[in-house]
Amino acid sequence: MNWITKALRFGEKIKNEIRKRSSKEEIENSDWTSCCKGPILKKELDDNLWVCSSCNKHHRINPKQRFDIIFGKNNYEIMETPIPQDDPLNWKDAKSYKDRLKNSRKKTGMSCGVLVAKTQINNINITIAASNFSFIGGSIGQAEGEAILTGIQHAIENQQPFVIFTAGGGMRMFESLIALSQMARTTLAINELKKNNLPYLVVLTDPTAGGITASYAMLGDIHFAEPGALIAFAGKRVIQGTVKEDLPADFQTSEYLEKNGFVDLIVQRKDLKNKIGSILSILLKKNSAINSLSNETSKDSRTFTKTAS
Numbered sequence: 117m118n119w120i121t122k123a124l125r126f127g128e129k130i131k132n133e134i135r136k137r138s139s140k141e142e143i144e145n146s147d148w149t150s151c152c153k154g155p156i157l158k159k160e161l162d163d164n165l166w167v168c169s170s171c172n173k174h175h176r177i178n179p180k181q182r183f184d185i186i187f188g189k190n191n192y193e194i195m196e197t198p199i200p201q202d203d204p205l206n207w208k209d210a211k212s213y214k215d216r217l218k219n220s221r222k223k224t225g226m227s228c229g230v231l232v233a234k235t236q237i238n239n240i241n242i243t244i245a246a247s248n249f250s251f252i253g254g255s256i257g258q259a260e261g262e263a264i265l266t267g268i269q270h271a272i273e274n275q276q277p278f279v280i281f282t283a284g285g286g287m288r289m290f291e292s293l294i295a296l297s298q299m300a301r302t303t304l305a306i307n308e309l310k311k312n313n314l315p316y317l318v319v320l321t322d323p324t325a326g327g328i329t330a331s332y333a334m335l336g337d338i339h340f341a342e343p344g345a346l347i348a349f350a351g352k353r354v355i356q357g358t359v360k361e362d363l364p365a366d367f368q369t370s371e372y373l374e375k376n377g378f379v380d381l382i383v384q385r386k387d388l389k390n391k392i393g394s395i396l397s398i399l400l401k402k403n404s405a406i407n408s409l410s411n412e413t414s415k416d417s418r419t420f421t422k423t424a425s
């Protein structure tokens with residue numbers, strides 16, 4: 117080996133070191149993440165409900181973090197949900213589905229991608245569910261479908277509203293038709309909620325897409341969304357390629373969907389608790405400031421009529 121080859125190899129080594137990217141695991145275990153101004157300490161984001169104080173980006177959070185923020189730590193009871201047989205189709209591509217499940221369970225501490233719990237808001241008993249995007253992209257398989265159904269069943273049996281925080285890429289490819297059938301199952305379950313006149317609230321969070329948007333995420337009595345969330349069925353590039361037209365920059369965001377009537381209200385994470393509480397109070401005519409206000413107003417108007425006469 118002459119000195120030129122040696123020098124070239126050394127140069128290549130330096131280049132590789134510079135180009136080397138952190139693995140997913142390293143990024144997850146790091147104290148840092150990134151936002152508009154570059155690196156930001158996770159602790160700093162955590163103190164601000166995982167919302168960037170500079171650009172208001174609502175970072176993704178897991179179901180427990182969400183329940184802690186909205187309903188208060190230790191103020192909800194997690195419910196056991198059935199776990200059907202893993203990997204019914206024996207799926208394998210670059211990795212086996214069994215391995216993917218194993219890794220996701222280890223990473224998230226959850227047995228499936230949807231967490232169901234019972235809690236209270238404004239002194240109203242409610243059943244809640246939330247998806248974890250870190251569990252195979254928040255996709256829905258049979259176990260997740262069962263979890264949502266268990267939540268809805270609990271809500272109906274106890275005559276409670278059902279609130280869901282959606283996230284995820286759609287129905288889980290590794291379960292094929294079994295996953296797709298969860299769209300019909302969840303839709304039918306929501307119909308039962310509605311037959312019982314129980315409020316069904318949806319909070320769309322980043323990202324909600326595919327079969328999730330095509331089923332339970334768009335069937336709410338009220339649709340809230342966190343600012344800047346991606347809410348879509350098919351991806352923007354696919355649609356752009358099909359319709360051969362340029363689409364607006366804010367296409368498929370909470371703001372665009374609110375403008376076009378698919379989202380009722382965009383709510384900042386810090387305000388979700390109040391908004392969910394007051395909407396449920398109004399819908400159920402319970403513990404509502406508006407109800408007591410309207411009583412006061414009617415009293416006032418009686419006084420006014422007396423004085424005037």
Ligand SMILES: [Zn+2]
Pocket residue numbers: 151152153168169170171172173
């Ligand atoms: Zn930011």
